[in-house]
Amino acid sequence: MINSFKFGSVVDDPFFTNRVEELAKVKQILESNNHLVMISPRRFGKTSLIRKTVKNLKRDVLSLDLQLVSGVEDFAAQYLKRIYRIFPSEKIKHLIKNFRIIPSLSLNPINNEVDISFKATESTLPLLEDVLNLLEQLCNSKHRAIVILDEFQEVMRLEKGFDKKLRSIMQFHKNINYVFLGSQESMMREIFEKKKSPFYHFGLFFQLQKIEKSHFKIFLTTGLKNICKQPEKLADEILLFTDGHPYYTQQLAYTVWNNVNQKASQIHAVKNAIEETIQTHDLDYERLWNTFNKTDKKTIIGLSQGNHLPLSQSGLNKNNSVATSTIFSSLKRLMQNGYVIKTNKGYEIDDPFFNSWTIKRREL
Ligand SMILES: Nc1ncnc2c1ncn2[C@@H]1O[C@H](COP(=O)(O)OP(=O)(O)OP(=O)(O)O)[C@@H](O)[C@H]1O
Ligand SMILES: [Mg+2]
Structure with missing residues (x-):
């Protein structure tokens, strides 16, 4: 038997639960001409939610995590690389000829992908314009793309004035829905809610909450019922401790499942799993x-x-x-x-x- 719970990375079915209203709301925004700004603390399920929404939309999706980008030139290169993943290279090649700064491209023989880089440049605006406008050009009103920029608050760290440049380009795009995800609430609010910020009110604000406990209980009970007689009792105890925090609930449920499956006592299963986890992290704490x-x-x-x-x-x-x-x-x-x-x-x-x-x- 395989453990019913998963924590750490992005989740989809059968590990994804509920979020029915959130999925509907995000879908509604992405089917309009608006952009979305989604914030929550770390590990609340932003990436999982957005991935699940776009999966059912049958749209082209470009996804980039700003935490993994080393500078503006790298941002542009990674962005272009992802455009290559969506559109046939013949179509793109012909448009890249007009770029003001020509990227160097090489085919990676291991994964058959194009590796792209731009030389460091004094002025990054033309570079960003060319790359971001390329996607807009490749799309049209019937063929609209979704661009997900994860950990978007990093924009403030990559280069001074980067936010201003991005906004000056994105504001003219009609064929793209931008999704900005962020886990540093105060920085995200500075970017999207402060009047003097270039991104002021650029997209619809959406604050993701913990998962409703009554819904989470159904998920936990279903996942635990194969291995114990009182899954509801264990589910209640787990939620009492985690209060519906998506990550920690899955983490605790995972440990409980493992222990009970290995014939540990069910009476103290949750208490013991909590102690075990705390013990494991004692040094870190x-x-x-x-x-x-x-x-x-x-x-x-x-x-x-x-x-x-x-x-x-x-x-x-x-x-x-x-x-x-x-x-x-x-x-x-x-x-x-x-x-x-x-x-x-x-x-x-x-x-x-x-x-x-x-x-x-x-x-x-
Ligand atoms: N809808 C869901 N149902 C069940 N568990 C979920 C759900 N969404 C998230 N989780 C749990 O939370 C964990 C973190 O999810 P995810 O990586 O999507 O969050 P995030 O907000 O993007 O996190 P980060 O801030 O680290 O980028 C998942 O591994 C999973 O255990
Ligand atoms: Mg994430």
Whole structure:
């Protein structure tokens, strides 16, 4: 028997659950002439959701992760390489002749793909214009493409003014829906919500939440029912701990499934799987803890004790020795690094296992 749960990489059926409303909403935007901006903390399922949506649309899709790009020339080269994956090279070759900066192309004999590079250049605007406009030219109103730019907040790190250049080109495109994904909420909001930003209100904003617990429960129960008699009970216990965080729920369910399948006790299956996971990460958590300054430690302790609104009056009372501005900048820092997330509950520690580790460690 194969484990019913998967975590870490992009998921599709049978590991993908629910998101019915989200899929419909994203599809609706992509079938209009608008662009989409999707944000969520890390590992909430952005890439899985967008991949699943476009899979059923029968459209040409170009997907590029900005985290893996080393500079603007590389961005242009990677973009062009992906255009080659979609369109026949004969058609592209003839258009590339008009490029102001000619790329060097070579056929990679291992995967039969074209490897592309551009020499470093003083002014990257013509380069970007030529490459981005090429896709627009190759499409038309009946044959519209979708371009997914993952971890888009990286745009701010690649080159000063890169965002301005991209927007100046993209704004004229009629045959492409752009999808901007990002996991650093504050940076994404700076890019798309700040009036002075070039990308201000460029696309429809969509904040992806955790997976609704009642839906997740059905998925967990189905996946656990082959190996145990009380799958619903285990599903409830898993969700009580993970609160529907897509990644951590799948991770915990995976371990529970494995242990129960190996004939471990079902009564303490979830509790034991939690302990096992915390134990495995003990050293990482300790290292992480030691990177925090004093205020961050206080903030994390408060959050682990259920103080989800540290900036409210009651939250501040619990933390009476620390100034509001200090707590605020600590939360901001912890959020930028992905350790703390903001949900409809307020602030919380992203990783429920780390949350539990913090509590346990302090009880020793
Ligand atoms: N619809 C879903 N159903 C079940 N599990 C899911 C779903 N979406 C995501 N997950 C779980 O979350 C994990 C992370 O998903 P994914 O890589 O799509 O998230 P992401 O938001 O793109 O993450 P990152 O910020 O790291 O790019 C998956 O490996 C899977 O375990
Ligand atoms: Mg992703």
